[in-house]
Amino acid sequence: MAIKDILIWPDPELAKVSEEVETIDDEIRALAEDLLETMYAADGVGLAAPQIGIHKRMVVVDIYGSEEDRPSGEEPLVIINPKFVHKEGELTWEEGCLSVPGEVGKVTRAGKVTMTYTDLDGNEQTIEAEGLKAVALQHECDHLDGKLFVEYLSRLKRNMIKKRMLKLKAEREEEDAAA
Numbered sequence: 260m261a262i263k264d265i266l267i268w269p270d271p272e273l274a275k276v277s278e279e280v281e282t283i284d285d286e287i288r289a290l291a292e293d294l295l296e297t298m299y300a301a302d303g304v305g306l307a308a309p310q311i312g313i314h315k316r317m318v319v320v321d322i323y324g325s326e327e328d329r330p331s332g333e334e335p336l337v338i339i340n341p342k343f344v345h346k347e348g349e350l351t352w353e354e355g356c357l358s359v360p361g362e363v364g365k366v367t368r369a370g371k372v373t374m375t376y377t378d379l380d381g382n383e384q385t386i387e388a389e390g391l392k393a394v395a396l397q398h399e400c401d402h403l404d405g406k407l408f409v410e411y412l413s414r415l416k417r418n419m420i421k422k423r424m425l426k427l428k429a430e431r432e433e434e435d436a437a438a
């Protein structure tokens with residue numbers, strides 16, 4: 260288990276389409292641990308494998324953000340090869356993303372979704388979600404197709420965010436060079 264570096268947008272690695280997971284082996288189980296650990300360390304409610312540079316169709320979601328805040332009986336979701344089978348309604352949410360730190364923007368998505376996926380034990384699962392959970396599932400699954408929430412924003416807002424991210428990345432590179 261390890262906390263991984265999260266790629267910051269814009270990064271060509273974030274724009275790639277991820278590949279289906281063929282078999283659930285030790286590598287995939289380790290990836291699930293890394294994703295969960297990295298998500299919790301960054302105070303996120305979701306993280307997709309491509310955000311740590313692994314182009315596999317796998318995401319983790321925990322809308323409670325931590326073990327302490329999660330009601331008993333609820334588990335963090337480890338989602339492999341997700342597919343939306345139904346979407347309905349509309350919901351506008353102010354979204355953020357661990358790959359776009361410190362930024363938020365309003366995005367309108369389906370308000371209610373039904374999704375099928377494979378769990379870590381290799382079982383097919385169906386999940387219905389609404390509210391934040393529906394938003395998080397759609398946001399994370401977008402990452403698997405190389406799409407980030409900033410692409411739903413106006414060009415003006417997106418360009419402003421891009422400038423700040425490029426500045427942030429330059430600052431981090433300087434820090435790394437100095438370290």
Ligand SMILES: [Zn+2]
Binds near residue numbers: 356402
């Ligand atoms: Zn994201």
